[in-house]
Amino acid sequence: MATVEAIKLHKRYHDFVALDDVTLRAESGQLVTLLGPSGCGKSTTLRCLAGFLDPEGGDITLDGESILKLPSNRRGFGVVFQNYALFPHMTVAENIGYGLRLQKCPKPDMARRVGEAVDLVRLNGLEDRLPRQISGGQQQRVALARALVMKPRLLLLDEPLANLDARLRDEVRWLIRDLQQQSGITAFYVTHDQSEAMAMSDMVAVMKAGRVAQFATPREIYQKPVERYVADFTGEANFLACQSVAEQGSGQYRIEAGGTVLTVAGVQGLNGRAELLVRPETLRLAAPDEAADFNGRIVKCAFVGASQLCEIALPDGGTLKLTAAPNTPVHVGDAAAVVMDRAQAWLMPEVAP
Amino acid sequence: MTAKTRLRLLLSVPAIVLIFVFMILPITNMIEMSFRTPGTSEPFGPDYTGMHYTRILGDGYYWGVLARSLLTAGLVTVLCLIVSFPIAWHLSRARGLKAVLLYACIVSPLMTGVLVRNFGWMIVTALNGPLNETLMALGIIERPLRLLFTQGLVVLALVHVFVPFMVLPINNALRNIPESLTEASASMGASRMQVFRDIILPLSFPGIQPGMILVYVLAVAAYVTPALLGGQMVSVMPTLIVGELTGTFQWPFGSALAITLSVSTVIVVVTFTMLTSKLMERAKA
């Protein structure tokens, strides 16, 4: 299909810098997610890719060739908007077939392709309805079909699930991923939901105030974040402050954290202060005669059905959140011994240099 | 009667009184007058007759004037639409101070009184007026153009003053079209012309339709502009009607002409509304 690259994109709105040196790459057939809080520049990036905005600096290439000069109507990209942007005066079938009509696609051919697209997103029977006569979930699928029917070289999706309720979101999420993989279309996907990003993507770009904080696979983003911001944004996390760390061999550190001395892996080249990332699921309460990694005191505890959420205060002032089995006896104020999967602990800077 | 319905009734009293006093009463009065016999020493006679209507419908002259009135108004409406759309487009994209200034410019034709405005046109377009003198000084024309007392000037002057009535509703409709729709259509391969044809134009129809109706009705009923700028040569229904009512004092015949014009206008407007109802239905988001 197509390899798409954004190289050092810069974009300003008046004097506000919306994009600063954004570099991304989607290999052919990959789904790349832009993940970040509202206002960090995800939509701006996508709109530059689509050709709705001109970046002030940088380049966008498709299979190695710059497409910056190409207007959006000649890029051949499919775009799915957050508010769907269905044409309110056209029926479902007319919306889906609009692009084909512009290409002067012959009538029978067009009817067949629209029919296929309708099947694909399971909208049969709704072809003659107007957008306002169908539900939000159905509108969202029309938007998807409308983008896919053109067999675009690149699919751009801007928070396509944001306006759906939780159950539909799950369903449409898998639909999007399936369709994207079946057709092998390269795609950029914008979301502020980390679980969505994790589950769907080949690559994730975590964005922070107009910059790409980290661009890597979901696994790497989650387990080996380059800074605290990324770890925070990709899931539940405990951070333990470490005062003076020194590298011992590449990416290995001997540190003291939470009152314990241990050896962990981390970002290369750290020096001085750092943060130890410990995901809650890598922690558990120690069995009675087991050697503990941390010893502390339970300060919070909540039963949530499938498990219990506990917060443990450590002697050096740090806290650890962890989940315990639902029937383990835990009480606020009790001493707690915690075991950590050391292989999964990760040392990183507070803020990447 | 609950307090709520009583309040509703109370609140609608002014509207009902207003409509009754200023619409139902005069129209009933007009209709009644149009069936009166002509008077000899008074403006109308004591008996009733349908002769005025048979006279109007049987005389090609009145058909001609009626047709001219309706067609002129139609021409004014279409020209107004063509002139107003780009203005409405710019207005709909403008924000802040620029929008305020644009609004002021657009409604400026309405800020001068109807007589002053039309005398202005007379002065500007007179044979030895500034327009002709400038054109001659620039060597564009050799002899002064006869602009005043032509149908063309009437149309021009009406378009000028009715533009705000077209711009404002269209501006409103255009502001309601989300930018993402034009972007979506562009991403599907539409050129700027195609975006305009397929998205902007149909979705602005909820502004175009009321704008056209408003301008048409105003143009049909315009009196001062055709009377002052059209001269004696080109009569339209309103000038004819005023002539009957205040010139020859034939109130019954004048009323019949007025009713004929009103009914014709209503027929045109209703037909237009029905023909365009599909477009309207689709575009209502």
Ligand SMILES: Nc1ncnc2c1ncn2[C@@H]1O[C@H](COP(=O)(O)OP(=O)(O)O)[C@@H](O)[C@H]1O
């Ligand atoms: N047209 C605009 N004019 C001025 N500022 C804008 C405009 N569009 C977006 N911004 C600003 O740029 C930043 C990034 O916006 P956006 O890319 O939409 O963020 P995201 O999609 O990640 O929520 C935001 O702070 C936003 O306020």
Ligand SMILES: [Mg+2]
């Ligand atoms: Mg956004």
